[in-house]
Amino acid sequence: MAAAEFDVPELKDDIEVPKIREGSMAHAKSFLAPKPVQDFMGYPHELSEDWKERAIDKMGDLLGKYRSLKVFLDACVHCGACTDKCHYYLGTSDPKNMPVARQDLMRQVYRRYFTTPGKLFPKLVGAKDLTKETLDDWYSYYHQCSECRRCSVFCPYGIDTAEITMAGREILNHVGMGQKYSNEILGKVQKIGNNLGLPGPALEDTLEGLEEDIEADTGVPVKLPIDVQGAEVLLVTPSADFFSEPHVESLIGYAKVFHAAGISWTLSSHASEAGNFGLFNGNYETMRKVAMRIRDAALELGVKRIVVGECGHAWRVAYSFWNTLTGIGYGGNDPFSIELQKQLDPNYPQPQHICELTNDLIKQGKIAVDPSANDDLVVTYHDSCNVARASRMGDEPGGQFAIPRELIQSVANNFHNMAEETIYESTFCCGGGGGLLTDDLMEVRVKGAMPRMTALNNVVKEHQVNFMATICAICKAQFTKVLPKYGFDMSMVGGVHQLVSKAIKLD
């Protein structure tokens, strides 16, 4: 299935709601996970004869475990409020990319097998038997959802398609239709310690090289330590930060911040990765296993604080789930987290986002910055979906919007927001999140980026914006690929700490 030719959407002044074009994206399918990948995850790699029973059983299992799934499948009234909210629908016109229709792919099967009217009068309530065609639709369209949760903001009942997508993918995995990209990554993170499969020695080499670069650049011996016993801070960051552009510029920024503030810190070769693709597949145990590596590294290294680098879904998992999954947080008085509480410093949020840390340091005057170092840039900020709609920073609701902006404005003089209805909790996804950042889904990614590109294009025209800062590794990787398709320079995107890195004063 080579990536087919496709048209890049033309940018208009406004984001227009298209007329539906049925089936226009049915062909978009990512590669299926092969046997070794599925074996490692404990899933079959092809449909068995009893796949239908397995799928229905799994659905029943999930319905019993997740209130979200049960309530969301029941509560939808097909009001249509979400139909024009998904960036994939806006970019592709395929009606099955409307959140309600994406959910209905599962809801119609749920109705048929789990509800009385669906068993008695399937046609009347839109219930359908589970067939191979349905399963193929699930595979197509549950991999055209970045689980960005924009629909959940606008739904009168808070129905969150991400929860349905996760359940859909878990059922697909369970019958042998796993996605190669995500499941391969889940293997690497568990076997090697990070999503990219960088072994410890390679990581050390990279970090040494970066230290030399920084010293050559600034004359200051800024360190990037790894596996240091007894450091105060354990930094966990997406592995893209170790070698991808522009990600690595942010890593350099974090190192400079720790250096300038005099905070001892370390990375861990066993748990260098913050990203947790377990989230995307809706498997609690996988997500827990991947998160547990961080807890183990923290205990092993004896750190007092855990800080998370610039990554969207990683921050969601860290902020919202680590405490529950691993006891990293203020925990409770259960034996499971007490061990960790003895070690972690209660004076800091656990875990803490790197933007919270840096912003606090600047506000307290513990590090000095010169915003004029970024005077060549006119900056805008892309709220990454998982940070914006599924997590928080600081003490107040909405801190996840305020803190990164505060930070940017203290290190750069020229800043303009994109249009109100495309940022904050209404932010448009980059188009590559949720396990879609694979070349086999390039058409979905490019078309799904259209709403964000439209908003960006408008601030470029009105305010001469030439830099879009963001705090998600997937956003950065996606935009560097997609910006050129829309006629922008790929160097227009970068991390918030890339700006910090330029402006920070080192001694």
Add this chain to the structure above:
Amino acid sequence: MTIIYAGMFYIATLLLVAGLVYKIFDYSRTPAPLKIPTTPAPTTQKGVIYRMAKEVVLFESLFKSNKWIWVFGWLFHFGLLLVLLRHLRYFTQPVWFWVDILQPFGKYASIMMVIGLGGLLARRFLVDRVRYISTPSDYLMLVLLLAIGLSGMMMTFVTHTDIIALKGFFLGLMYLDIQPLPQDPALLVHLALVALLMVIFPISKLLHAPGLFFSPTRNQADNPRERRHVAAWAARLDQGN
């Protein structure tokens, strides 16, 4: 006919109450293993109550998403509420004073309700995206509610029914002392449709009413760093460590 309708209302009430109690019990028993509030979300339980109240009373999220659906949806629901409150006078003796005060409002609220329903129905035909997602039951439910509204309005504004006898019938039902039901076509249609609505309520999308209160994206406080949030089935995984 009186016996048929009496039986029908007993059965419908039983199904409505039993069905709803079962569903609510089922929702509350199903664990929510992770904190998934859609942010920015309140960080305290009080804040959650305030957020929920805004959703229930003002349809806040819907207001953000689509003004047409909001206008029609709100007209329908608020109209229905007033109409239902007005109907309390058929079930209470003596009638509570505030139900008395509400009577004229409830009477004209039926117009709001019917306009709202009409608008929602029109959207199903006119907007291609909404037409695509509509199932026959989506149309039928609007038609059912419209028919209930219109048959009720008939009795209020066109041909009055014997309201004293009707009240006698319902009070009788409540005290297990069956009284004759007025044999008025508009009333018979109205009551039959209401009974039908009661029956389908717990097995249909009308579950959005209780569902909203159980929606984790809306009813959870955003405090996961401060509190562990472990479901029973997930806690069992901890014992392995």
